Amino acid sequence: MNQIIENELDKIIRYSEKHGQKFTREKAFDFLTIQYFCYQTSQIEKIWFDIENDNFTDGKDDGGIDFAFFDEEDGKVIIGQNKLSETVDRNKAVSELNKTIKTLKDFEKKRVQDYNSRVRKNVQNALDRLTDETIGNIEVVFFHISKFDEKKTRECLLDQDTVSNIEFLDEKSLEELILKIKSDIQLVPQHKFNLDESKNYLEYTNNNKEGVIVNINSTSLIDAYNKYNSEGLFNLNIRRYIRSKTVDDGINQTLNKDRENFWFLNNGLTIACEDFQLDGNVLKLFNFSIVNGGQTTTLISNYKGSNTEEFFVPCKIVKSTVSLTDSERMNFFNNIAEATNSQKPIQPRDLKSNSPEMIQLQQLLEQKEIFLEIKRGISAPKKFKKKIRNDDLAQILFSFVNQKPGTARSNKKSLFSVNKNYISIFRRNYIKESSQASFLYDLIDLNERFNTISSTLKGVEKNALNSEEMNVFSNGKMIIFAILGLFYRLVNHDLDRNELLNQPSLVEEHDFIYASFISNYKKDDIEEILENLIIEITSILTDCYKTEFENNKVTSISNFFKTDKKYTDIIIPFIIKRYRIETRWIEFISPYKELLLRK
Structure with a gap:
């Protein structure tokens, strides 16, 4: 086998030992394909937890699916089938791919009881992230190191209408991909x-x-x-x-x-x-x-x-x-x-990259040493202390301010393509209104801290969350930001809890008040306090999800977090009811209140 691929497999196996495991080369190959094809990174340590918990499915009763990945950029599900063997021929490839297609057909018909828990969770999570506009956008990729006729293999496959595309990546193609990503x-x-x-x-x-x-x-x-x-x-x-x-x-x-x-x-x-x-x-x-x-x-x-x-x-x-x-x-x-590069699909965010408001916003954030990426492919200069992509900024704003975490998570493109959404996010007075600018700086700071906490919680030695809570946390960033935005309103008395219980949609109708908040907190325990708050929110969300799942109202975490309606109609009332009694609410929010108070 190619030495470049061998070296990468050795690296993954060594890293697995740090996690108290000893990967086989076959399992390392699964991780390798996800790492380079899906996440497009040479740093396995940064995505290890996500691969292991959200993507990897290989094992007994996997239905011919070794991994599932949701590609946010192209709005599609990528299903991987990996064969680290030089003896795979056309008949074997056809058999394995037909098994994969049959499994996807079973998921479509809700016949999933015979598959292992990883497959049920991770494939369903990925499929549930498809929107009405992208439903059926499923690509199956067959990674292999053998030599067989890929064209004739494709011709022999059954029920190809179940997926939108079937691709093959052989040893040479995988090597080229690795070299391209690793190289300076x-x-x-x-x-x-x-x-x-x-x-x-x-x-x-x-x-x-x-x-x-x-x-x-x-x-x-x-x-x-x-x-x-x-x-x-x-x-x-x-x-x-x-x-x-x-x-x-x-x-x-x-x-x-x-x-x-x-x-x-x-x-x-x-x-x-x-x-x-x-x-x-x-x-x-x-x-x-x-x-x-x-x-x-x-x-x-x-x-x-x-x-x-x-x-x-x-x-x-x-x-x-x-x-x-x-x-x-x-x-x-x-x-x-x-x-x-006309072959790279144009994204809605690309069409806004040269707009006056985007350039002005980039210049505004630059004053605080924050690099706003408004064009894909342009890296942040080293002088910047923080960086954020404009689509990531749009997501957290739409969740925290607009209280629409389902749209932010499941239909990111609409934040740029739907004029109403785009105007509400970017065409504001960030430049002229210092309070709005201060809020923006703090929200980006909150995002940076959240990402740091996320890495900590996904670390080897950190066990603050159990496996079910980790599943919720890994999929729940937008919901968590929406809840933080909800708490921001409540601690600043912009909304009344009792009114909100009777009419949860008030969070969408309420005029948001922009001002600094997290920067007002001057104590040195901000990381610890924020981490505890995020853990508390995750625990609440897990309890809410378990209730809905046990009542057969949702099929997966992704399904639970998919729409704004579930957030408004289910999650908000669940939180308000839990803390409806004033003393209970005060006891809960007191340790975190100062983080969200504005000036």
């Missing part, structure tokens, strides 16, 4: 490409950029792939590693039978570089990376058919004509990558 931004130092003919290019220049469009010979493109595939050729391609059957089949069909028309049928490549030189029919590139066209390049270079005829690929070359610092250079490359 490394560029190809130099390479020569052969062109169709001398002086056949289109050039364009402005004040700070220069570019040419040329036609690259397929053989020299394959040569670059073979030499630099794992050494920077795609390091600036910001597109997530996803293979599309439709696109792949189209390119392969052209490679097989219509190479003379490849130039007309393909969008070609975009390459960002520090410098280029044209010398007759030779293009020399220096410190470069393909920023768009990775899929095209990979398919051309890995083509295994019999057609060896050379052809030409359209290619745009871009460089900066002004001197750049290292940071400016990477921003330049990232901007080119972001602008040209």
Whole structure:
């Protein structure tokens, strides 16, 4: 097996020993695929708890499902089937995948009693996060290290309508994914490409950029792939590693039978570089990376058919004509990558990235050394003490302020695509109203502290929560922020508990009062107090969930936390009833009251 994959498996096994376990290589392979394909990180320690508790399902009676993962970015469920064996043939792959599809069919029909508890919990949690707009968006990925005909395997599968897509990732593809994620931004130092003919290019220049469009010979493109595939050729391609059957089949069909028309049928490549030189029919590139066209390049270079005829690929070359610092250079490359990578789906948040309110908000937070990421692919400079993505900020605001944690969790895209939601979150007077700005700083600080507490609670030695409470906590961040927002109103007497019991929807109708709160607390035990409050809220939510589950009103934690209606109609009344007696409420809230009092 590939040495890179072997090294990663060894690392996971060593880390498992720190948790009092000794993973087999098969189980380590399960963790490896989740780590790199789903979480896209080289730091296994940061996501260990989430994989073990929320994703991993492999074992007896797993129904052919080794993991389940909900991809928030694309609003889809990813189901993994892993085979760490070199003896898997087509028949075995078909059998395993048909088993996986049958299991998903059983979940659709609520026939899940024969599956292990991990499968029932984690698969149901993932499926329950699909919204009305994304229902049925399920991708099955088969990870393997064997050699079999993937196309014929796909053709033999049954009931493929149960899922939206079936993908295969072999040993080489997994290696490429690992290398891409582990590597620092490394560029190809130099390479020569052969062109169709001398002086056949289109050039364009402005004040700070220069570019040419040329036609690259397929053989020299394959040569670059073979030499630099794992050494920077795609390091600036910001597109997530996803293979599309439709696109792949189209390119392969052209490679097989219509190479003379490849130039007309393909969008070609975009390459960002520090410098280029044209010398007759030779293009020399220096410190470069393909920023768009990775899929095209990979398919051309890995083509295994019999057609060896050379052809030409359209290619745009871009460089900066002004001197750049290292940071400016990477921003330049990232901007080119972001602008040209048309295969990466445009998200609603992308369409707002250049809006005046987003830029102003970024500048406002910068004054407090908080980096607001408003464009994907732009990393926070080291000078910033805190950082937060604009979609994460939208989620916690919509939960804490708007009291809609179900929407914040299950339909994050709507916070940018639904105009009413977007206006209520971002088009406020954060710039002009100091009280609103102070509130925003404190909410981001609360988020940072929550994330730290989350890491602590998920640590090896911390046992403040039992397994059921941990399941609630892992899925309940938005609900917890909504409850913190509820308590914020109650301790500041914006709402009356008795009125709220009779009319829980008041939390949505009430005009929110923005002001500083957590920064007003000056004692040095803030982390301990906040952690205790979060643990208390988690315990309350667990009791509420158990009641609903035992009465067959919910199917999973995700289902329980999915909608705003369940929060308003079930969770809020449960909390108010528990602390309806004034002395009980005072006893509960007194240790935490100062954290939420505003000035």
